[in-house]
Amino acid sequence: MNTTDKRHTLFSPSMKLADILLSNYALLTVLPRFDIQLGFGEKSLSEICRKYNVNETFFLLVCNVYTFHEYLPDKIEISTLDIESLIGYLKRSHRYYMEDRIASIKQKLELMRSCCSGMHHDIIHSFFKEYEKEVVNHFNYEEEVVFPYIIALMKGETKVGYHIQQYEQNHSNIEDKLGDLKNIIIKYLPESCSSKERTDVLFDIFLFEEDLNKHSLIEDKILVPFVEEMEKKYEE
Amino acid sequence: MKSKTYRVVLIEPSPIVQEGLKAVISHCRGFEVVGSVYDMHHQEEYLAMMRADIVVLNPALIEFHRRNTVKNMFEGVVLVALVYSYTDHEMLKQFASVIDIYDDQSKIDSKLREAVIVNNEQDELVSEGNDLSEREKEILVAVAKGMINKEIAALHNISIHTVISHRKNISRKTGIKSISGLAVYALLNKMIEQSEIQ
Numbered sequence: 001m002n003t004t005d006k007r008h009t010l011f012s013p014s015m016k017l018a019d020i021l022l023s024n025y026a027l028l029t030v031l032p033r034f035d036i037q038l039g040f041g042e043k044s045l046s047e048i049c050r051k052y053n054v055n056e057t058f059f060l061l062v063c064n065v066y067t068f069h070e071y072l073p074d075k076i077e078i079s080t081l082d083i084e085s086l087i088g089y090l091k092r093s094h095r096y097y098m099e100d101r102i103a104s105i106k107q108k109l110e111l112m113r114s115c116c117s118g119m120h121h122d123i124i125h126s127f128f129k130e131y132e133k134e135v136v137n138h139f140n141y142e143e144e145v146v147f148p149y150i151i152a153l154m155k156g157e158t159k160v161g162y163h164i165q166q167y168e169q170n171h172s173n174i175e176d177k178l179g180d181l182k183n184i185i186i187k188y189l190p191e192s193c194s195s196k197e198r199t200d201v202l203f204d205i206f207l208f209e210e211d212l213n214k215h216s217l218i219e220d221k222i223l224v225p226f227v228e229e230m231e232k233k234y235e236e
Numbered sequence: 237m238k239s240k241t242y243r244v245v246l247i248e249p250s251p252i253v254q255e256g257l258k259a260v261i262s263h264c265r266g267f268e269v270v271g272s273v274y275d276m277h278h279q280e281e282y283l284a285m286m287r288a289d290i291v292v293l294n295p296a297l298i299e300f301h302r303r304n305t306v307k308n309m310f311e312g313v314v315l316v317a318l319v320y321s322y323t324d325h326e327m328l329k330q331f332a333s334v335i336d337i338y339d340d341q342s343k344i345d346s347k348l349r350e351a352v353i354v355n356n357e358q359d360e361l362v363s364e365g366n367d368l369s370e371r372e373k374e375i376l377v378a379v380a381k382g383m384i385n386k387e388i389a390a391l392h393n394i395s396i397h398t399v400i401s402h403r404k405n406i407s408r409k410t411g412i413k414s415i416s417g418l419a420v421y422a423l424l425n426k427m428i429e430q431s432e433i434q
Contacts, residue, residue: 070338123423123430127416173414180417183410188424 010064010071013046013056020045024067029100029211033092034059058085065222066214072221081226083154087147090223093215094139101208102132108201115195124184131177138174142219150223153230164227175216178209242352245288246272247279248318249297253337257292257318264345276309283313290314290351292335295323303327314355316348368409373427375402379415380422381432 011020017040021027031038034054045063049056058081064071073081109128113121149162182205185198244267248254251274258269271286273279276297283291291313298306307315307330317328320337328334333351335344368376371392378388385403389396407413412421422428 120424123420127420130416176413177417180412180414180420183412184417184420184424187411188421 010068011045011060013049013060014044016042017045017048018042020063020067024063026066026207026210027063029096029207030062030066033089033096055082055085058082058089061222062089062218065218072217075225078222078226079229081222083150083226086218086223086226087150090215090219091143091147094143097208097212097215098136098139101204101211102135105201105204105208106132108197108204111197112193112195112201115197116189116193120189120193124181124189127184128181131174131181134177135174150227150230153227153234164224164231167224175209175212178205178212181205182209240266242267242289242314242348243270243287244268244290244292244348245270245283245286245313246318247274247276247291247293247297248272249274249294253294253318253320260341260344261292261348263341264348267348279309283310288313290316290348292316292318293331294318294320295327295331296321298327306330314351316351366409368406372402372406372409375399376406376418377422377427379403379406380419380428382415 021031034052036048036052036054040048043051045060046056048054049059061073061077061081065073106128109121109125112124116124145162146164146167149164182202185202185205189198244261246254246257246269248257254272254274258272261267261269267290270288271282273282291310293310293315295303295306295317302309303324304326306327315331317323317331317334318337319328319334331351332354333347335347339347374392375388378391383391385396385399388399392399406418410418410421412418419428419433423430423433
């Protein structure tokens with residue numbers, strides 16, 4: 001959608017959820033992470049959140065971040081954030097990426113075998129396998145180190161030897177490689193390997209990339225500032 | 237960069253935007269708006285008179301037939317664009333940096349700084365065209381094999397600085413940033429064998 005002309009109009013709780021989806025179809029991939037099912041008729045975002053027992057403020061925040069370019073909540077909104085909703089959401093996103101997005105790219109790369117010579121296919125296949133490993137490592141690190149640290153901090157427990165600053169922004173590597181893959185498939189596979197499958201896999205990569213961008217935005221610009229504030233309070 | 241103050245001139249047709257930008261830049265340390273005009277009449281004489289280091293220009297003011305020679309009209313100054321409507325990408329390439337109307341204070345600050353740096357680096361290592369040069373191909377092969385910058389510099393008898401410049405150009409041209417991505421490029425183009433990759 002063209003977000004520039006709606007720059008200062010964010011979604012609100014009383015809007016129909018269907019209208020929100022119609023104005024940004026990328027949100028279709030967000031619904032399953034909240035267990036929200038399609039078929040909500042004319043119900044508002046607020047009503048649906050109540051029905052599915054979803055934190056309304058947080059869900060709205062995700063919808064807005066996913067839709068409006070460069071939109072981010074201000075300091076006060078971040079400080080009042082429901083951190084459990086956020087961490088739960090990030091975990092479910094990880095699962096969604098592994099089980100849906102990456103699985104789909106993998107499957108489509110496999111389908112390309114029919115048009116790409118064995119050599120081309122093997123090279124790309126091993127590149128993606130390595131990439132997948134990296135993504136898993138990154139997600140595991142977050143779930144085993146970063147999130148438990150935050151939860152402990154919330155409970156007022158001291159965890160020595162860790163600081164959110166150490167939470168390296170190794171997202172960039174994960175995003176770079178996806179960009180590399182895009183370039184390789186668009187530019188450097190031979191013309192003879194031009195097929196529906198090649199286009200399909202590209203669509204999948206673009207979709208995943210955009211989603212991942214928003215995911216990192218939420219982690220870097222919402223999660224990290226929230227934790228930094230908590231750490232500051234803690235140190236006082 | 238030393239602690240020099242850069243003299244900025246604005247060329248922007250909207251008084252509202254011009255005043256706004258002046259206010260924003262007045263908060264950027266090391267930059268001072270020394271003058272502003274609404275159009276490009278006699279801009280050369282004006283810039284010389286104001287001893288401008290940087291010109292922030294709204295590209296909408298450039299006449300269509302001169303859009304490919306913007307740089308020639310502003311010799312000796314760092315050219316920064318201020319954009320709030322659709323603008324030709326080729327034309328924007330001639331600017332050292334591009335400010336968007338929605339950029340905030342800190343972004344504008346960093347874009348001005350970036351413009352000065354880009355301008356200084358410009359004559360360092362220009363790599364023309366879209367295709368990789370022979371030298372760039374050699375460097376790419378070395379990178380794909382897993383060599384580090386220091387090793388590549390020694391192998392080709394060039395400075396580490398030059399290796400880094402080549403690598404930047406390679407990534408810019410191919411769109412590939414990671415080492416394993418570059419290895420894939422080299423493999424697909426038969427520049428190396430699978431067995432050569434560490």
